[in-house]
Amino acid sequence: MNTAATLPDPPTAPTTSVAPSSAAPAPAAPAVPVAPPRPESADDSRPFGAHLRMSWWKPLVIIPVLLIAMFVLQIVLVLVVMIIEAALFGRDPRDLTISPLMMLATNLSLAAMGPLAVLAMALIGRVPWRRLLASPRRMSLRRTGVYAAAFSALVLAALGVMQLIAPASTGLTSFALTGTTVGLLVVALLTTPLQAAGEELMFRGAIMPAAASWVRAAKPALVLGMVVSTILFGLVHMSVDPWLLSYYTLFGLCMAAMAVISRGLEAPIAFHVSNNLILMVLGALFAGGEGLVIDRSVGMGGPFMLVFMVVDVLAVALVWLLERRRTAAEVVA
Incomplete structure (x- = not known):
């Protein structure tokens, strides 16, 4: 009788039953809205002086604020000096000569406009301060020195x-060296460069590009900015005085042209400082030992102003020549 061999069943791996999880999958976190990046406040493809972009209303705030601040500062500081000099030295309030203390007050009030212009453009216009000095390059002290010497x-x-x-027009007739002269020289040397730089930062660094930002096309924008600031x-x-008014207007236009050509404020600052400092120093030395007299009334100008305009x-x-040479040298290098 055939009997079949009975083999044991192979061992089986123990099975574990996994109960279905009752926890639902975690919902996805809601997407946090990301604000679009703020557009750059400066456009390097546009010429300096028309290189800033800002909302239309911002220049309407910046320009009047700077002009009002300039007049208020100057009036307040000059009045303080008049009160001090009247109390200490018995100065007649009708005396229009510029004493060392009066020159200090005037120069400091104008020098303060540089930082105020930077502050206004940064807080209201959202413009980095470096963009007011030069764009797209950085401001160069060496370039400023070269221009100042020339x-x-x-x-x-x-x-x-x-x-x-026309020797009478220069006023270089009565040389004298007194305590007042020394005071004027010290104040002029220490503060006139700050005064000139403050004016350039205000008019060519802030007002010109602020006004130009109203126009989209680059060339008309540049023309508008130069005209308004000038x-x-x-x-x-x-x-x-028509001659003096013409001179100051042409001076402003030439400073704007220098800034546009060189894409920065080195040239206009250097010229403004050189011009004002030389005139103040010579004016102090040839004021007969007294205070300076600056008269801008009718008749004080004349055809001799054409020399300064030239x-x-x-x-x-x-x-233009120096910047053209510099650009050619950079291309060769």
Whole structure:
């Protein structure tokens, strides 16, 4: 009788039953809305002076604020000096001569406009402060020094010509060295560069590009910015003499042209400092030992101002030549 061998069943792995989880999958976290990146406040493809972009209302705030601040600061500081000098030295309030303390007050009030312009453009216009000095490059102190040396020679040459053809117009007639003279020289040397730089930062660094931001096309924007800043610069000097008013207006236009050509404020700051510092130093030395007298009333200008106007235009031509040489050298390098 055949019997079948019975083999044991193979061992089986123990099975574990997994109970279905009763926890539902976690819901996805809601997407956090991301604000679009704020557009750059400066456009390097546009010329300096029309390189900033801001909302249309911001220049309507920035420009009046700067102009009002300039007049308020100047009036307040000058009144404080008049009160001090009247109390301590018995100065007549009708005396219009500029003492060392009066020059200090005037220069500091204008020098303060540089930081105020930077602050206004940063807080209201959201513009980085470096963009007010030069764009797209960085500001160069070496470039400023080169321009200052060249412009100083140009201004001194113009004064030499004026002394030959119209010596009465220069006022370089009564040399004297007194305590007042020394005070004027010290104040001029220490604060006149700050005063000139403050004006350039305000008018060419802030007002010109702020006004230009109203127009989208680059060239019309640049023209608008230069015209607005130039007219305001001429008017704030408060001269009703046609020759002097023309000179201040042309001066502002030439400073704007220098800034556009060089894409920065080095050239206009250097010329403004050189011009004002030389005139203040010579004015102090030849004031007969007294305070300075700056008269901008009708009749104080004349055809002799054409010499200074030619100097302004020559300075612009010099900037154009030097910047053209610098650009050619960079291309070769």
